[in-house]
Every structure is written in C-alpha cells, then in structure tokens.
Amino acid sequence: MIRAPLAAAALLLAGTAAAQPAKRTWINPIDIDYRYNFEQINDNASYRTGADPAIVRHQDAYYMFQTLADGYWRSTDLVDWTFIKPSRWPFDSIVAPAVWSDGARILVQPSMMEPESILATDAPDTGRLDFLVRRMPPLPGATNKAPEEMKPGEIPPGPWDPALFKDDDGQWYLYWGSSNIFPMYGAKIAFESGRLIYQTKAAPMLSLHPDLHGWERFGQDHCACWAPGKPSPSYMEGAWMTKQGGRYYLQYGAPGSEFNAYANGTYVSESPLGPFTYAPWNPVAYRPGGFAQGAGHGSTFEDRHGNWWNSGTSWIGYNWGMERRIVMYPVHFYPDGQMAASSRFGDFPHYAATSKVEDPESLFTGWMLLSYKKPATASTTMGEFAGDRVTDENPRTFWVAGANKPGETLTLDLGAAKTLRAVQVNFADYKSNRFADADDIYTEFALESSLDGSRWSPLARTGEPRRDRPNAYLELPAPVKARYVRYVHGHVGAANLAISDIRVFGSAGGKAPAMPGGVSAKRDSDERNAHIAWKPVGGAVGYNVLWGIRPDRLTLNYQHWADQGTTLELRALNKGQGYWVAVEAFDENGVSRRSKPVRID
Known part of the structure; x- marks a missing residue:
C-alpha cells in the first residue's frame, strides 16, 4: 500500500488511540517526557536525562520527582505518567530530592549545601505547592572546611541526597549523604510552626566498604583501580528508608552513577537510627548487562495492591557521564527479611500489576x-x-x-x-x-x-x-x-x-533453546571475584547468569549476549559470603530451563 503522509494520518490519531484497549505492559527505561538538562552544555551537546527518582504513593495515585526536572510526574497505574508543572518552584532546580507522603500531603526537600526551602502539597495533582519550611536550619556540627582539614566528628555541608521518613508512631527522620569519604548520616527531626527542628545530632548510619563488597567497587563492571592507602573513588549516595515487616531498610546507591554497575544496596536494623547491619545478600537492585544498564539511587514504595517496587537510575553516558534514564523493578521481601528486586529481563516488556503478585518474575510477558x-x-x-x-x-x-x-x-x-x-x-x-x-x-x-x-x-x-x-x-x-x-x-x-x-x-514461534550445560564457577583468591563458564547453546541470542546466597534464591543476574562468549567475570560478590550460580539461555522463541545451581567455590 502507499504510505499516507504522517501529518494526514495524525488527524486519525485521537480516534485510533481511543479505540485501543488499555495498556497492559510497560518497559524500562520508562516512557516519560524526560527533560533537557543544562548541567553540562558544550558544542551544542544538550541532552535529555532523568535520575534519582523518588516515587511515592499518595492517596489514589503515584508521584515521581527526580533530578533537574522543574516539575514532577503523576500516574494512576505505574504505566502512563503525566508531567505536572508546579505553581511554585523556588529553586534554581532540584537535585536528588527527598519526597514523602504522610497520607495528607507530600513533602519535597531538595538536596542542599546551604539553607533552602522545603515544600508541601495536599493537592499534588493540581501542581499547587506551598512552603512547609522557608529556610532550613544549618546542619548541627556541619563545617565548610576542606575534607582533609576536618576533625573527627565534624560533618560536611548539607544535607545532600536527603531522604525523609515518617515512622508509624508519627516521628520524622532525615537521612543524607553523597560522598566517597563521609558516611551516610541520620537524625531525628520535627516540623514545628514552619520550621525543621533537629531533635538529635547527626549520627553516622553506614559507609562503603569496597574492600569487602565487590559490587561497591568503582568503574565499569567494578574494574577501576586506585592507589592503596588512598580513599576509594566509589560513591555512597541516594538514601532511602523503607519499613517492612518490622524491619528498617536503609538503602543507598553505589558505586557511581556513570557506570553500568550502579546498584542499590541496604543495611537493616530494628530501629530507624540503627545500629544497622550490612545485608549479606546485597546488592538489592542490580543490572549491569542488557540495554538499560544500572539501577542505583532510587526509591522503594508499595503499590495499591500490596506489591513493592524499587526505582533507580540507568546509565546512558554519551554526552556526559550523568546522561541517564529511570528504571523500575518489582521487589520481593522474603519471610526472613531478604529484600530483592527482580531485574531478570529487566528491559523487556512486563505486565502491569493489577493485583497482588507473589512472584515478581511472573510479570515478565515472555515477549x-x-x-x-x-x-x-x-x-x-x-x-x-x-x-x-x-x-x-x-x-x-x-x-x-x-x-x-x-x-x-x-x-x-x-x-x-x-x-x-x-x-x-x-x-x-x-x-x-x-x-x-x-x-x-x-x-x-x-x-x-x-x-x-x-x-x-x-x-x-x-x-x-x-x-x-x-x-x-x-x-x-x-x-x-x-x-x-x-x-x-x-x-x-x-x-x-x-x-x-x-x-x-x-x-519467532519456535522451540525455546536448550538448557546450558557444563556450568562451572571458580572463586578468585580475591573473594569478591568469580569466573563463571558454561557450554554454548546453539541459536542462543543471550544468557542470564543468575546467582544468590541460596540455591533456591538466585536473586541477582547478569544478562550476557551470546556473541560475547560463554564466560563471565563476576566482580560483585561479598567477602565471606557463600554463593550459588545457574545459567539460562534465551533466543527469539523463549527461555530455556535453568541449569542446576552450582556452588561458587
């Protein structure tokens, strides 16, 4: 047939869209109108970007705030998002905001190095925002000294990369931190008569330990090196607090937003200010392979059906290292407290959840x-x-x-x-x-x-x-x-x-590929690294290398293309922790059975 001009075809657009059934699936990176950035402009190299998503459920809808957007998005189904231009936006723009819904209103606090405002709204669908705090008080104990001049116990300016949390008893908390030197901090706070009150001193909550945790190492696939005895270049950032099952999950992003291995991890406690214990099954959300690579610095929220989700930042990095997009993965909390985001086929189409889902992997369409x-x-x-x-x-x-x-x-x-x-x-x-x-x-x-x-x-x-x-x-x-x-x-x-x-x-309508055989896993003398190998499967487009701390919980994966071979150096392991690994093949017809899990020795 002869192709109709697009302009003429557009006249039929509204009717065509109305005749289609409601959308049932979504994909990463999520389909929103990402905004043009102005951080790094040279040689006409402007670019669209989205990062550091803070998503909250408020009454009958979901609201997403992110870095340098000059507004926010609203959705009722986590599939279709509408941009809302606020009535008041008294910042140059906001970076990595803290966002929280207490049921009656949404609070929005930007990252700051000097006192700024906190906004609130009880009608976020209208774009109307009001001042909750016109000017933040200085951080107790904060200093403007250079890091090398700071004394023990002194705190850098901020709070940068903040997170707000209101506990079930009504008590508010603030967490923050973005550094390769300083820890993440936490404090008990209150809002009184248009002021934010620090009710406790800022206290360290957690720090990076890339010498113990392979996934916290800097660089592509955690391969960057640095001089012994010097601070690691790995960044800890993106605080977020989730309470579930009586446990407090203080989450953070690492090792850097400009790499494929950007991920979310968590420490766990029975108290909102700790002490916190490193989760041995970290990272929580991880996707270094595939099209939408990276999953760090985001938020965790519960949908209206009781399902949990973790959002994060995916790396593009052509125009600048901080050119990014937004991704979202379903989360499962196991009875023993393990938290895991499912990123298997994480940038393939998934069904929208319309009821409680026990197995997050069941949302994968199989397309x-x-x-x-x-x-x-x-x-x-x-x-x-x-x-x-x-x-x-x-x-x-x-x-x-x-x-x-x-x-x-x-x-x-x-x-x-x-x-x-x-x-x-x-x-x-x-x-x-x-x-x-x-x-x-x-x-x-x-x-x-x-x-x-x-x-x-x-x-x-x-x-x-x-x-x-x-x-x-x-x-x-x-x-x-x-x-x-x-x-x-x-x-x-x-x-x-x-x-x-x-x-x-x-x-393609054919038979799914055969199960990979000959899977072997050898751990290095450096326990953070392992070498995985398997036999090739004829016709495979790619493989998923799946691993975890139990053979029945292979919660992490690395998508690997078949033309990249049948070996993978895995550099994301925690020292002192045992692991199991399995491999599955996929092609245009479907997905193979998983190989029998083998121990990473």
Missing part, C-alpha cells in the same frame, strides 16, 4: 527480543552514524538521519516472519542544541509492518496528548505477523533526528 543485530536500512545517514546501530542494544551508539524532516525512514529486517507484540523506539541526543522546554519539543512518528518489504500496513503510532518521548514504548493492541518493521519520522524537537535503538518484541 522476546526479535531485533538484536538485525539489518537496518536508513533513508539518509549523517556521516558514520549508520542505520545498523539501532539494533546493537547499546544506547551510546545511534543512527543520525541526513536531515531532521518528516518522512525519513528506518527499516528493520527481522529475517523471517515473526509475531510482533511491542516496539520500543529509543531516541538519542546528538548535538541537539536544546536547553529549555518549548512548544516544539515533542515526539511524533509512525511504525509500519510488512511480510515482503513491498506492501506495508500501519503497525502503531504515537498518540495524544502530544509530548516528548525519548524512550517511546508502543504495545500493539493485537499480535501482528511481519518480517519488516519501518519507522516513519514525523517530528522530534532536537536539531538532529537520532535513534539509538529500535527494539522489537514478540516471538
């Missing part, structure tokens, strides 16, 4: 990635930014069109007719030259499908309301059989049309 390393043909290309980069599962490589104009196309050949269920289109920022919100910053495109590459049918398109969608996710209302998928450009609000990855999900 497999059909687009990995498939050929892609572009209508035009700028320089070396070729079309085949959109299927490599790497957000730091991308296609750039010769011109940012309607009608530009990018066509994927899946190799054979397959059943399509969803498509995620991930845009990149290449010299985007945008530094603020504007009416023309929105995303519009159509997707088409074909069995033979000649006759094309509409597959999906962006809908109303018009908004920016750097990580647009389109679930198909019904399965579609196709070999080819074509992106047809309408509009992006950047100087260049750049797409990092078009990810197609569904099934």
Whole structure:
C-alpha cells in the first residue's frame, strides 16, 4: 500500500488511540517526557536525562520527582505518567530530592549545601505547592572546611541526597549523604510552626566498604583501580528508608552513577537510627548487562495492591557521564527479611500489576527480543552514524538521519516472519542544541509492518496528548505477523533526528533453546571475584547468569549476549559470603530451563 503522509494520518490519531484497549505492559527505561538538562552544555551537546527518582504513593495515585526536572510526574497505574508543572518552584532546580507522603500531603526537600526551602502539597495533582519550611536550619556540627582539614566528628555541608521518613508512631527522620569519604548520616527531626527542628545530632548510619563488597567497587563492571592507602573513588549516595515487616531498610546507591554497575544496596536494623547491619545478600537492585544498564539511587514504595517496587537510575553516558534514564523493578521481601528486586529481563516488556503478585518474575510477558543485530536500512545517514546501530542494544551508539524532516525512514529486517507484540523506539541526543522546554519539543512518528518489504500496513503510532518521548514504548493492541518493521519520522524537537535503538518484541514461534550445560564457577583468591563458564547453546541470542546466597534464591543476574562468549567475570560478590550460580539461555522463541545451581567455590 502507499504510505499516507504522517501529518494526514495524525488527524486519525485521537480516534485510533481511543479505540485501543488499555495498556497492559510497560518497559524500562520508562516512557516519560524526560527533560533537557543544562548541567553540562558544550558544542551544542544538550541532552535529555532523568535520575534519582523518588516515587511515592499518595492517596489514589503515584508521584515521581527526580533530578533537574522543574516539575514532577503523576500516574494512576505505574504505566502512563503525566508531567505536572508546579505553581511554585523556588529553586534554581532540584537535585536528588527527598519526597514523602504522610497520607495528607507530600513533602519535597531538595538536596542542599546551604539553607533552602522545603515544600508541601495536599493537592499534588493540581501542581499547587506551598512552603512547609522557608529556610532550613544549618546542619548541627556541619563545617565548610576542606575534607582533609576536618576533625573527627565534624560533618560536611548539607544535607545532600536527603531522604525523609515518617515512622508509624508519627516521628520524622532525615537521612543524607553523597560522598566517597563521609558516611551516610541520620537524625531525628520535627516540623514545628514552619520550621525543621533537629531533635538529635547527626549520627553516622553506614559507609562503603569496597574492600569487602565487590559490587561497591568503582568503574565499569567494578574494574577501576586506585592507589592503596588512598580513599576509594566509589560513591555512597541516594538514601532511602523503607519499613517492612518490622524491619528498617536503609538503602543507598553505589558505586557511581556513570557506570553500568550502579546498584542499590541496604543495611537493616530494628530501629530507624540503627545500629544497622550490612545485608549479606546485597546488592538489592542490580543490572549491569542488557540495554538499560544500572539501577542505583532510587526509591522503594508499595503499590495499591500490596506489591513493592524499587526505582533507580540507568546509565546512558554519551554526552556526559550523568546522561541517564529511570528504571523500575518489582521487589520481593522474603519471610526472613531478604529484600530483592527482580531485574531478570529487566528491559523487556512486563505486565502491569493489577493485583497482588507473589512472584515478581511472573510479570515478565515472555515477549522476546526479535531485533538484536538485525539489518537496518536508513533513508539518509549523517556521516558514520549508520542505520545498523539501532539494533546493537547499546544506547551510546545511534543512527543520525541526513536531515531532521518528516518522512525519513528506518527499516528493520527481522529475517523471517515473526509475531510482533511491542516496539520500543529509543531516541538519542546528538548535538541537539536544546536547553529549555518549548512548544516544539515533542515526539511524533509512525511504525509500519510488512511480510515482503513491498506492501506495508500501519503497525502503531504515537498518540495524544502530544509530548516528548525519548524512550517511546508502543504495545500493539493485537499480535501482528511481519518480517519488516519501518519507522516513519514525523517530528522530534532536537536539531538532529537520532535513534539509538529500535527494539522489537514478540516471538519467532519456535522451540525455546536448550538448557546450558557444563556450568562451572571458580572463586578468585580475591573473594569478591568469580569466573563463571558454561557450554554454548546453539541459536542462543543471550544468557542470564543468575546467582544468590541460596540455591533456591538466585536473586541477582547478569544478562550476557551470546556473541560475547560463554564466560563471565563476576566482580560483585561479598567477602565471606557463600554463593550459588545457574545459567539460562534465551533466543527469539523463549527461555530455556535453568541449569542446576552450582556452588561458587
């Protein structure tokens, strides 16, 4: 068929969207209108980003605040998010805010190095925010000295990366810290007559120990080195407190937001100010492999059905190390207190939870990635930014069109007719030259499908309301059989049309791969490291290496592509802790049975 112009097709947009059933699935990175950043601007290298998500459930909805957004998002289902521009935003912008709902209102406290305000709202859906505290008091004992000049017991300025927590008895607490030198602090506080009162002195809660905890080590896959006797470059940051089952989980992000291994960990106590004990099953949320890499510095919250979730920050890092996105994973609390976020297939489509879910892994749809390393043909290309980069599962490589104009196309050949269920289109920022919100910053495109590459049918398109969608996710209302998928450009609000990855999900309709055999696991003399190996599985697209502290609780995983081989150096283990590991294979048809767990000796 002849392709209709996108502008004309857009006239049918509202009716088409209304006819579709309610969305049932979601994907990481989550599909929101990430805002353009202004922290690091040079050579027109502006970029969209989202980081440090603080998500709370308030009455009948969920509210998400994050770094440098000049507003916040609202959702009623954790799938569709609407940006809310506040009535009052008296900061230059906020970074890593503390957010808490006490049932009647939401409190918002930004990170600060000098006294600033705390806001509150009892009508967050309207955007109306009021002052709760117009000016924070100085931190007791804080100093402006350089770290090397500080005496024991002195506290650096802040609170930076704060977290608010209100206990069941009504008592408020404040936690904070972002440093490779200083610990995380905590204090009992109160709000009285428009003031914040420190009721106790700031006390150390926890610190990093990368010499004991492999996952706390700096660098890609925890591989950065530093001189003995000098402070580790690993950062502890992103405090968050969760009370569940009578236990207090004080969470933190490490080792650094600009790496694939950014993760969340926790210390546990029977009291909100400790003493806290390091959890041997750390990290809590971890995803160093796959497309959306990184899971650190976020929040933990309970949904309306009684399910728990952990949000975090995923790394992109092309324009700058702090170019990031938001991810979210379902969490399970075991009866003995172990907390674990499920990141297995963490950037594949998952069902939205509409009731209590006992096994977080049951939310995985089973829709497999059909687009990995498939050929892609572009209508035009700028320089070396070729079309085949959109299927490599790497957000730091991308296609750039010769011109940012309607009608530009990018066509994927899946190799054979397959059943399509969803498509995620991930845009990149290449010299985007945008530094603020504007009416023309929105995303519009159509997707088409074909069995033979000649006759094309509409597959999906962006809908109303018009908004920016750097990580647009389109679930198909019904399965579609196709070999080819074509992106047809309408509009992006950047100087260049750049797409990092078009990810197609569904099934090839065949038999799932065989279970990997020959799994072996050898621990180094440095107990933080282990070498995992297994035999290759014919036709596998990738493998999940799963490990944990019990053979029946392999709560952590590393997604590993088949073309990367069948060995993995695992550098995230805790000294003195025993582990088990298993491997599963996956392809375009499904997932194999897991191998029998073996001890990491």
